[in-house]
Amino acid sequence: MAAAILDVDALRARFPALASGVAFLDAPGGTQCPQSVIDAIGSYLRESNANLGGAFAASRRSDELVERAHGTAAGFLGCRPEETIFGQNMTTLNFALTRALARTLEAGDEILVTQLDHDGNVAPWLELAHDLDLRVDFVEIHEDTTLDLDDLERKLTERTRVVAFPLASNAVGTTPDAARVVALAHEAGALAWADAVHFAPHGPIDVAALGVDVLLCSPYKFFGPHLGLAFGREVLLRAWRPYKVRPAADEPVGTRFETGTLAHELFAGFVAAVEYIGEVGWDAIRTHERALGQRFLDGLPGRCTLYGLETMEGRVPTFVFRVAGLTPREVAERFAEQGIAVWAGDYYAVEAMERLGLQPDGAVRAGFVHYNTLDEVDRLLEALAAL
Numbered sequence: 215m216a217a218a219i220l221d222v223d224a225l226r227a228r229f230p231a232l233a234s235g236v237a238f239l240d241a242p243g244g245t246q247c248p249q250s251v252i253d254a255i256g257s258y259l260r261e262s263n264a265n266l267g268g269a270f271a272a273s274r275r276s277d278e279l280v281e282r283a284h285g286t287a288a289g290f291l292g293c294r295p296e297e298t299i300f301g302q303n304m305t306t307l308n309f310a311l312t313r314a315l316a317r318t319l320e321a322g323d324e325i326l327v328t329q330l331d332h333d334g335n336v337a338p339w340l341e342l343a344h345d346l347d348l349r350v351d352f353v354e355i356h357e358d359t360t361l362d363l364d365d366l367e368r369k370l371t372e373r374t375r376v377v378a379f380p381l382a383s384n385a386v387g388t389t390p391d392a393a394r395v396v397a398l399a400h401e402a403g404a405l406a407w408a409d410a411v412h413f414a415p416h417g418p419i420d421v422a423a424l425g426v427d428v429l430l431c432s433p434y435k436f437f438g439p440h441l442g443l444a445f446g447r448e449v450l451l452r453a454w455r456p457y458k459v460r461p462a463a464d465e466p467v468g469t470r471f472e473t474g475t476l477a478h479e480l481f482a483g484f485v486a487a488v489e490y491i492g493e494v495g496w497d498a499i500r501t502h503e504r505a506l507g508q509r510f511l512d513g514l515p516g517r518c519t520l521y522g523l524e525t526m527e528g529r530v531p532t533f534v535f536r537v538a539g540l541t542p543r544e545v546a547e548r549f550a551e552q553g554i555a556v557w558a559g560d561y562y563a564v565e566a567m568e569r570l571g572l573q574p575d576g577a578v579r580a581g582f583v584h585y586n587t588l589d590e591v592d593r594l595l596e597a598l599a600a601l
C-alpha cells in the first residue's frame with residue numbers, strides 16, 4: 215500500500231501563525247492552532263458562553279458542548295466518555311489524580327517512575343512520598359536513552375503500587391515499549407500510569423490496546439488550546455474518593471475529578487483540534503514526521519552532539535543536542551534572531567538531562583510536528599552549520 219502523502223502547503227495555510235515565516239520547531243513546548251480551533255473558541259464565547267445546567271439556551275448549548283467534548287476525548291483516547299477528565303493542564307490533573315489514589319496508599323508503598331519522565335509525572339509522587347512516607351524509585355535508561363526494562367523488572371516488588379512512565383520523552387524523543395512496561399507493572403500488581411503529553415501529536419493513542427490504568431495528555435501539544443485531559447479506568451475512578459465540592463455531580467464518574475467551572479470555550483477548541491487531526495490522518499502525519507526526522511539526523515553538522523537515538527526507530531522527531539563552544543541558550547537566542555524557534559534548558563525532564571550529563575545548562579531542543587517542512591529542517595541545519 216502506498217504511504218499516505220501529506221499536502222503540507224495546504225495544511226499550513228490553515229494555521230495563521232505559520233504565515234509569519236517563523237520556523238516553529240518548538241512544538242514539544244506547545245503547538246500552533248489551526249483557524250478552526252481559533253474559530254471554535256471565539257464562536258463559543260460569542261454564542262454559548264454560560265455556566266452549566268441552566269434552563270436557557272446558552273447554558274443548554276454549553277451542556278451539549280461539554281458532553282460532546284467528553285465524547286470526542288473518548289474517541290481520541292479509545293475509552294468511554296465517562297472515563298475522561300478535563301483539567302487545567304496535565305500537571306494539575308496529575309496532582310489531583312495521584313492525590314485521590316493516595317487515599318488508598320500506605321507508608322512503605324512503592325512507586326516507580328522513570329528517568330525519561332517529565333517532572334509532571336514525577337513530582338506528584340515525590341510530594342506524596344513526602345506526606346505519606348512512600349518510596350519512589352527511578353527506572354534507569356541506557357546510554358542510548360532507551361528504557362532499561364531489566365532495571366524495571368529488578369525494581370518491581372510486592373509493594374510497588376504504581377509504575378509511572380511516558381509514552382515518549384519530551385527531551386530525547388525516545389518512545390519506551392509501553393506494552394512491556396504495562397505488562398510488567400500488571401504482573402507485579404501495580405497500576406500503569408502513562409504520560410502521553412509528548413506522544414500525543416505524533417500518533418494515535420488507544421488506552422484499551424495499551425492496557426494502561428491512567429493516561430494523561432495536554433491538548434495544547436496537539437494543535438488545541440491550553441487544557442489537560444486524562445483517562446482513568448472506570449473501576450479505579452469509582453474506587454477513589456475524589457476531592458470535590460458536595461453539590462457537584464458524581465456522574466459521569468470522570469467528572470468527579472473535574473473541580474470548579476472549567477474553560478468551556480477551550481473544550482470547543484479541543485473538539486476542533488481532534489476534528490482537524492481526523493481530517494489530516496495519522497498515517498500521513500507519521501510518514502511526514504519520519505521524513506523530517508530523518509532529514510535532520512542525516513544533516514546534523516559534526517560540531518553538534520546529539521543525545522538520544524540516532525535513527526527514527528523507537529523515537530518521535532524530538533531532538534536534543536549541544537553545539538560545541540556555545541551554551542544552549544546562546545544557540546536559541548541566535549536562532550530566534552533568524553526566525554527559528556527552538557528551546558534551551560531541561561524542559562522539566564530533569565532526570566534524563568542529569569543522567570546524560572547535560573545539567574545545569576541543558577541542551578538545545580528542536581521538535582518537529584506534521585506542519586513543519588523539509589525546508590524548515592534545512593533552515594535549521596544551515597543555521598547550525600553557520601553558527
Ligand SMILES: Cc1ncc(COP(=O)(O)O)c(C=O)c1O
Pocket residue numbers: 242243303304305306332334335380382383384409410411412431432441442
Ligand atoms: C512529557 C510531558 N509531560 C508533562 C508535561 C506537563 O504538561 P502540562 O503543561 O499540561 O502540565 C509536559 C509539558 O511539557 C510534557 O512534555
